[in-house]
Amino acid sequence: FEPARTAFDWFTRDHEVIDAYVNDSNCGGIFTAGFFYDLLTGIKQISNLANIKLVPSNLPIYLISGEHDPVGSYTKGVLKVYNDFKKAGLQDISYRFFKECRHELLNELNKDEVIEDILNWLNVQIDKKTVRV
Template sequence: MPFSQQRLVRSPTGADLNLLVRHADGPPRAVIHINHGLAEHAARYARFADFLAERGFHIYVHDHRGHGATKAPDAPLGKFADKNGPSKVIADVDAIHDLIASECPNLPVILFGHSMGASVALNYLLAHSPRVHAAAIWNGNFSQGLLGQAALGILAWERMRLGSDVPSRLLPKLTFRAWGKAVPNHRTLFDWLSRDEAEVAKYIADPLCGWDASISMWRDVVSMALNGGKDAGFAGIRRDLPVAIVGGEKDSASDYGKGITNLANRMRKMDFSNLVSKVYADTRHESLNEVNRDIIMDDFAAWADGVLKG
């Protein structure tokens, strides 16, 4: 079924956040707050929301700034903000958590993020972990190090050369398009997303997907990933917080699963005691749209069940 509700939520940042809600089919057990990836939008999570609602979860998912139907004076499609983009994105996420707390005051909240949304979720966790009962960080890469710094240098050069905040010319070539070309026998440059040809076709046909982000949005996205790579930022998170870190073995965006393993190993070294991680064989970037998505969703539901029972 479609989402139960669609409405605009005013954030303290001035953004009108397009929020989709799917209520649990029966008595609710928890709320799952989904954070979507770069150059996509909240409505693409309808199948996952239905799956979770059947198992007793409310689902809240909003379009981030510069995405989907969210509107903000400083955030046209492809741009987070004129300045302080990451902090505004995190403040928007917090506004949704305020709403969840008012509408579902007695329910635990599981934070979920895919790709760029994994960076958003992790950065939110670094600042607001007491608000979260558990966190799922999917298909992210927080091990960019020198490559991330080099990307920031490229973006600074582009901004200086082009003179305005226009779509980056180089970062899409170094990321989305390079990843697409790296897929053996690829049909399209978006085959890196999934082995499911129908899902790739839907992505390509969607006018709210696959656009080229602005220079500033790329800078903000890279900065959030680099921030998630700093161990010092994890100091305020309780070490028994349930965390699931998931990715795919054939996902070029996470360095073929190495980004998943690296984050999990880092957190284990920091004594996180309630952490699970898995890299799915042959799986590309969009786990929820992959040919093995039923297995992956079942695994997520089993983890969430364990979190709530624990």
């Protein structure tokens, strides 16, 4: 991530969050081979179209990501997930990309906007399920 003050600048634009992470002895460790095996095995399983088809087709899903999140391939990976879910027949799926944001949306400079957006989406889902008398 350029320009970068630290090796962790891809997390968020918030320098205070990055500095706290860097200074926390419980953060930034090296993952084991077992971790990567489990992670990649899990990604392979959840990316399998047959497994995606096991998700109830009417389950509401909201994908959110920062436009500058390298884990989501700068939106391309999230769009692939969205399209895979659509191919599998999921009917209520939507997404939003937050401008200039990176990986940790809830630790971003505009985290209040992100939280408000999530709450609004949840309220819409609740309203859809509420039976009006």
